[in-house]
Amino acid sequence: MNFNFFFYSLLLIFFFITPSYSYLDPGSSSxxxxxxxxxxxxxxxxxxxxxxxxxxxIKKIFKKDK
Amino acid sequence: xxLIFEKGSYKDPAGQxxxxxxxxxRALTKEGVKRFNEIKNKGIIDESISKKFLIxxxxxxxxxxxxxxxxxxxxxxxKKINFVSYPYEWCFEQLKQAALHHLNFQIFLLERDxxxxxxxAYNIQFNNTKPIFIDVLSIENYKxxxxxxxxxxxxxxxxxxxxxxxAKNINFNNWFKGNLDxxxxxxxxxxxxxKDKINPSVFTHVFLLxxxxxxxxxxxxxxxxxxxxxxxxxxxxxxxxxxxxxxxxTKLKISNNKSxxxxxxxxxxxxxxxxxxxxxxxxxxxxxxKFNCLVDLGCNNGTYSFLSLxxxxxxxxxxxxxxxxxxxxxxxxxxxxxxxxPLYMDVSNPSANLGWDENERKNISSRAKFDGMIALALxxxxxxxxxxxLENAINWLVSFAPKGIIEFVPKNDETIIKMLQLREDIxxxxxxxxxxxxxxxxxxIIEKKIISSSGRTLYEYQAI
Numbered sequence: 001m002n003f004n005f006f007f008y009s010l011l012l013i014f015f016f017i018t019p020s021y022s023y024l025d026p027g028s029s030s031x032x033x034x035x036x037x038x039x040x041x042x043x044x045x046x047x048x049x050x051x052x053x054x055x056x057x058i059k060k061i062f063k064k065d066k
Numbered sequence: 067x068x069l070i071f072e073k074g075s076y077k078d079p080a081g082q083x084x085x086x087x088x089x090x091x092r093a094l095t096k097e098g099v100k101r102f103n104e105i106k107n108k109g110i111i112d113e114s115i116s117k118k119f120l121i122x123x124x125x126x127x128x129x130x131x132x133x134x135x136x137x138x139x140x141x142x143x144x145k146k147i148n149f150v151s152y153p154y155e156w157c158f159e160q161l162k163q164a165a166l167h168h169l170n171f172q173i174f175l176l177e178r179d180x181x182x183x184x185x186x187a188y189n190i191q192f193n194n195t196k197p198i199f200i201d202v203l204s205i206e207n208y209k210x211x212x213x214x215x216x217x218x219x220x221x222x223x224x225x226x227x228x229x230x231x232x233a234k235n236i237n238f239n240n241w242f243k244g245n246l247d248x249x250x251x252x253x254x255x256x257x258x259x260x261k262d263k264i265n266p267s268v269f270t271h272v273f274l275l276x277x278x279x280x281x282x283x284x285x286x287x288x289x290x291x292x293x294x295x296x297x298x299x300x301x302x303x304x305x306x307x308x309x310x311x312x313x314x315x316t317k318l319k320i321s322n323n324k325s326x327x328x329x330x331x332x333x334x335x336x337x338x339x340x341x342x343x344x345x346x347x348x349x350x351x352x353x354x355x356k357f358n359c360l361v362d363l364g365c366n367n368g369t370y371s372f373l374s375l376x377x378x379x380x381x382x383x384x385x386x387x388x389x390x391x392x393x394x395x396x397x398x399x400x401x402x403x404x405x406x407x408p409l410y411m412d413v414s415n416p417s418a419n420l421g422w423d424e425n426e427r428k429n430i431s432s433r434a435k436f437d438g439m440i441a442l443a444l445x446x447x448x449x450x451x452x453x454x455x456l457e458n459a460i461n462w463l464v465s466f467a468p469k470g471i472i473e474f475v476p477k478n479d480e481t482i483i484k485m486l487q488l489r490e491d492i493x494x495x496x497x498x499x500x501x502x503x504x505x506x507x508x509x510x511i512i513e514k515k516i517i518s519s520s521g522r523t524l525y526e527y528q529a530i
Contacts, residue, residue: 028282029278029279029282031280033217035213035292035299037270037307038303041302041303066160
């Protein structure tokens with residue numbers, strides 16, 4: 001009995017705490033998606049910069065060899 | 067002043083659309099004036115109009131209205147659209163063109179450091195076959211690092227309906243009409259198969275977005291934490307998102323399944339002579355009346371709409387419930403730059419007043435201002451297929467315009483014989499005599515011409 005009371009009180013407290021988040025704008029997921037795309041694009045751009053540098057480096061080596 | 071306020075114009079408090087003397091105006095509050103002037107001073111409004119992205123808009127003398135509307139500080143006049151249509155009345159190709167128009171406009175704006183604040187499909191209208199953006203207050207200055215806030219709305223109102231139509235051959239129209247915000251990403255993700263989701267654009271804008279939405283619902287704290295960590299996206303990423311969707315949507319095609327009525331004009335039940343007589347009568351009708359806006363009810367692939375345009379009608383709005391036939395007619399009209407707007411309507415369930423306060427989106431009849439009407443080979447679909455009493459059907463048809471032509475199809479016609487083959491004939495009232503008597507009561511019959519051996523008859527009427 002006491003346990004049940006404790007359990008349901010805790011559950012109620014949780015329910016009273018969480019509603020503020022349940023009104024989170026559903027568009028926030030779209031923003032999160034864009035942030036992920038932005039992150040991937042940034043990583044991609046960085047990789048492509050280093051890839052270009054690496055390619056130039058290799059080209060230079062082969063040119064030297066020739 | 068007899069000002070009529072647009073009930074659908076409530077979402078943005080910065081402005082209010084209203085009608086006066088058959089013209090369209092927009093009143094701007096202080097906030098609206100600020101937003102409008104910032105964009106106008108950069109030359110964006112004029113350039114958007116000249117590039118045919120934005121509807122013709124001009125600032126008008128405010129004294130005329132400000133006396134009656136003292137909450138507003140600036141008044142704009144917009145060019146009037148022939149017929150206001152909604153995305154749930156568009157065929158696949160129309161929604162696709164509207165989506166591309168939105169994206170092209172966004173890219174154009176972003177290159178000039180401006181953006182659209184939302185991605186509502188209702189902000190696009192069709193001037194015949196050409197999409198045009200109508201909400202001038204949706205344009206604002208781009209703030210560096212800002213997200214594309216219309217992304218979710220774009221997916222629901224453009225991308226998802228196009229996807230379910232293209233990948234799964236599901237017509238989006240009735241679904242869209244039931245939920246004016248469009249087709250949710252969650253529903254789209256449930257419908258699409260694993261194979262569909264292999265495409266990187268579908269994977270990102272449908273699968274991944276749905277997963278994130280579900281995670282947000284499950285654990286909103288985590289989403290907030292992640293969002294606080296990453297506060298912006300670069301302008302390049304913003305543009306990449308737009309370009310990626312543009313490339314993807316450009317390649318989307320309607321599913322190939324042929325519909326029942328798509329080839330009706332080729333496979334119909336009357337002979338070449340009968341058809342040419344019918345064409346002659348319709349052409350004469352348009353030639354004689356030179357309609358400003360004719361409505362073609364049951365337009366199919368637009369054969370008689372195009373004929374009416376060639377014969378003197380200035381604009382034709384066509385309605386049909388066969389989306390494939392509408393799609394074909396839209397592509398043809400676009401190719402020939404015809405003043406034809408084909409739209410989806412089930413005659414037994416036309417678009418009603420919908421949305422907030424049952425007034426946000428209007429029913430067909432209150433948007434209509436037609437001076438001519440043709441309803442060819444339609445009456446039997448209303449009366450026999452849908453059990454609509456003959457008198458009700460005639461009343462409904464003649465309510466569209468003061469002048470018109472209705473084709474009466476008698477029971478001994480091959481089409482009706484087929485329709486009644488597997489069901490009981492409960493339509494004893496459906497006779498040529500009754501049809502004529504009812505039409506006579508409501509209108510003045512100008513001409514009556516039998517056009518087929520089965521007795522199909524064209525009745526030209528005029529309102530009394």
